[in-house]
Amino acid sequence: xxxxxxxxxxxxxxxxxxxxxxxxxxxxxxxxxxxxxxxxxxxxxxxxxxxxxxxxxxxxxxxxxxxxxxxxxxxxxxxxxxxxxxxxxxxxxxxxxxxxxxxxxxxxxxxxxxxxxxxxxxxxxxxxxxxxxxxxxxxxxxxxxxxxxxxxxxxxxxxxxxxxxxxxxxxxxxxxxxxxxxxxxxxxxxxxxxxxxxxxxxxxxxxxxxxxxxxxxxxxxxxxxxxxxxxxxxxxxxxxxxxxx
Numbered sequence: 001x002x003x004x005x006x007x008x009x010x011x012x013x014x015x016x017x018x019x020x021x022x023x024x025x026x027x028x029x030x031x032x033x034x035x036x037x038x039x040x041x042x043x044x045x046x047x048x049x050x051x052x053x054x055x056x057x058x059x060x061x062x063x064x065x066x067x068x069x070x071x072x073x074x075x076x077x078x079x080x081x082x083x084x085x086x087x088x089x090x091x092x093x094x095x096x097x098x099x100x101x102x103x104x105x106x107x108x109x110x111x112x113x114x115x116x117x118x119x120x121x122x123x124x125x126x127x128x129x130x131x132x133x134x135x136x137x138x139x140x141x142x143x144x145x146x147x148x149x150x151x152x153x154x155x156x157x158x159x160x161x162x163x164x165x166x167x168x169x170x171x172x173x174x175x176x177x178x179x180x181x182x183x184x185x186x187x188x189x190x191x192x193x194x195x196x197x198x199x200x201x202x203x204x205x206x207x208x209x210x211x212x213x214x215x216x217x218x219x220x221x222x223x224x225x226x227x228x229x230x231x232x233x234x235x236x237x238x239x240x241x242x243x244x245x
Contacts, residue, residue, distance in 0.1 A: 120154065123240055127155060131235040135174035136216045146215040149206055151238035157209050161235040162202035164221040165195010166228050174231040187229045194225035202234060 134147040151157050166174075168190055175188055198221055206212035216232035218224070 123154060125240050127152065127238050127240075129235075129237040131161075131233070133173040134214055134216050134232040134234065135178070136218070136230045136232070138178040144215060146213045147232075148211060148213055149234065149236055150211045153210070154241050155210065155238035156241060157206045157212060157236055158239045159199065159203045159207055159234065159236050161233070162198040163195055163233045164198040164216060165193070165225050165230050166190055167233075168193050173233075174229055177229070183229050186227065190225070190228055194228060195230065196222055196224055198232065202232075206236070 128151060132147070132149070137144045137146075149157055166188070170190075171188060176182055201221065202214070205214065214232060214234070216230070218230070221232070224230070
């Protein structure tokens, strides 16, 4: 009986040792894998950065050498406290990357944001004064693409007026439903202007952008003018980007 007890205790100790050894091996394996992944990530990152820096330098036609990229920047003009900046005034060719437009461009063309400083200065300050009547959505907003306000490159949207509802005696705008069928007179006729000033909400969605999406519906703009078929009336213009030179 005593011998059997000793054997059982010995087996139990062996199993405990094996568990500890297995845990140690698992821990070492995890540490090794984490170290390997960290080193691999650093290597890939360094290679990627090196490749892109070289590409950038080539795309600049060798104007700046790689060693010059990280030296002290200076204003292009003596009194240019707000930019632009350069690393060599003598080698600067007057071309600039408009980073602001690049961040807002929907296309992937890097060249679309590369423009000539003098050409930019000649652009008009305001273009495309326009107004739109966007009919309210008769479908769930998730199923409707919506309407768009857009401005050309180097210009952003400025909202002048926005109203959601329906104007008195307006039998011109939004007289058909989303199926293309004419609405009953009771849905489009009103003896007085009915609706709300939506300027604040539309500015929040569109002001300062090159493009914005609008989905007129009562759940967003508020429930007004019951039984009337409403629209969003927007007046806007496009203003040139504010870039300091």
